Amino acid sequence: MGGSFDSSILDNVETWFFTLLLLALYIPFAFFITFLVLHKIRKIEKPEAFFIASPGGLLEMVLGAEECGADSKQVGIIHMIRIFLTVFTIPSLILISFPGSFKREAIWPIMDLDLINLIILFVIVYLGIFIGRIIKLPGPRLFGPLMLSAIVSIFEIYKIEMSITVVIFAQLVSGSFFGSNFNGLSWKIAGKYIGHSVSVVITLIISLLPFILIVKLISEITPAAIFLAFAPGGVNEMGLLAFLLNIEPAFVITHHLFRLSVVVIILGLAQKFLYPKFKLMVKQRNNI
Secondary structure (H helix, E strand, O other), X not given: OHHHOOHHHHHHHHHHHHHHHHHHHHHHHHHHHHHHHHHHHOOOOHHHHHHHHOOOOHHHHHHHHHHHOOXXXXXXXXXXXXXXXXXXXXXXXXXXXXXXXXXXXXXXOOOOOOHHHHHHHHHHHHHHHHHHHHOOOOOHHHHHHHHHHHHHHHOOOOOOOOOHHHHHHHHHHHHHHHHHOOOOOOHHHXXXXXXXXXHHHHHHHHHHHHHHHHHHHHOOOOHHHHHXXXXXXXXXXXXHHHHHHOOOHHHHHHHHHHHHHHHHHHHHHHHHHOHHXXXXXXXXXXXX
């Protein structure tokens, strides 16, 4: 994903500043509306509803739920279903809303791997993870290599060109990881969680529509790229999707990284002002 960045990103800093500012406004707005839907309509208790309502930050929300004594397993599974539903539905929604945004074509593995590119890939991966851990990046296994490969690409140190086989392998690993987390879940509970997740995804997407319109009015960025950049999916999943659909991957990835940063800031404020209340609610609930 980092290889999709190039030096042209420096020419779009001014435009991206406004879209990132709107994203910073969208996140707390969508967070609050989704929380209300989950608590008032889906009848989920406030502590769980808060951590489920977040438009991102699966790991951070699970850890937050654990700290407050809330049902962290429910929070984690609903977030994973949210990501799955988003990745599964977004391409179709983009084609329905913005016809011609991309073409659906079969992608087949090509085994003519370039040895030099493959060696550089492994160097970037391991060096990126090492640097990510040294500077304490969140998710160093993703953000370390992504940051390093983006720097290499932006400053034109080397043009990274990966075979589609590597991308397909990345999809298989990502999909298998999410699927394996549903081990031991009953169909009854799964159906209930899917209902919550559908409500989350619908609410987040509806909350997104006015922001897409505003971004479109102030910039020349395609609506499909805006939709993908603001969509409530995971950073690596949405970045991989943007790369595969060839819809401005650098723009999409940058906005999803920023989205995660804003979510972490909100969580930091919640830790100070909301966590004590959530802990009390959970304690009272457990004593009943």
